[in-house]
Amino acid sequence: MAIVRPGSRRVLLVVDVQVAVMKDGWEAPRVIANVAQAVERARAQGVPVLWVQHESEDMRYDSPGWQWVPELVPAAGEVRLFKKYTSSFEETPLELELGRLDASHIVLAGAQSNWCIRATAYGALDRGYDLTLVADAHTTDAIERGDGSVIEARAIVDDLNIAMTYVEYPGRKARAVAVGELAFD
Incomplete structure (x- = not known):
């Protein structure tokens, strides 16, 4: 049976745009x-x-690398959540906050595309939320494979954008749009 959230509001979820990331x-x-x-x-x-x-062990709470990049500052009253797993839903109060906000649609941006953004995107869809991935507002770094080959970061970003364009869940919508085309209505 498909889960579809009854809420009517969109939220913007900004994930891990931290100095070290x-x-x-x-x-x-x-x-x-x-x-x-x-x-x-x-x-x-008003979204x-x-x-x-x-x-994580490499990025301890309140350390310099753990901080938000200087260009991004949460405003007073905006919800801040702290996580230890790739999905923003795991062992965090994210679902409670989304329920409190009557949210049914998550607009997602941040890092890293192949880890926390991917896990959060699929976690949102699995939990019944519609999802918009901001196609040019997520990133990662290249992955060096053990055989000497490299998966380039751009390929990882493109792959997730394509996946969110074509993935299908019953009663839910997923898409990827550029920030210039982003609408919150």
Whole structure:
């Protein structure tokens, strides 16, 4: 049986645009600017912005690398969530916050495309939310495979954008759109 959220509101979920995460991100300055543009649009339209920060052994809570990049600053009153797993839903109060906000549609931006963004996107769809991935507002870094080959970051970003364009779930919508085409209505 398909789960479809009954809410009527969109939210912008910004995931892991942190100093250490973005340090080697593909086209990080452009992506950060696009995330900032999505945040500005959401705020201007009264759309809630939720911020998710990852913590790990390499990126300890409140360390310099754990901080948001300087270009992005959560506003007073915006929800901040802290996670230790790739999906923003796992062992966080994200679903409670989405319920409190009457959210049924998540607009997603951040890093890293192949880990936390992918896991959060599929987690949202699995839980019955519609999803819009901001196609030019997520990034990752290249993956060096053990055989000497490399999966380029751009290919990873493109792959997720294509997946969110064509993935199908009953009663839910998924899509990828550029920040310039992003609408919150």
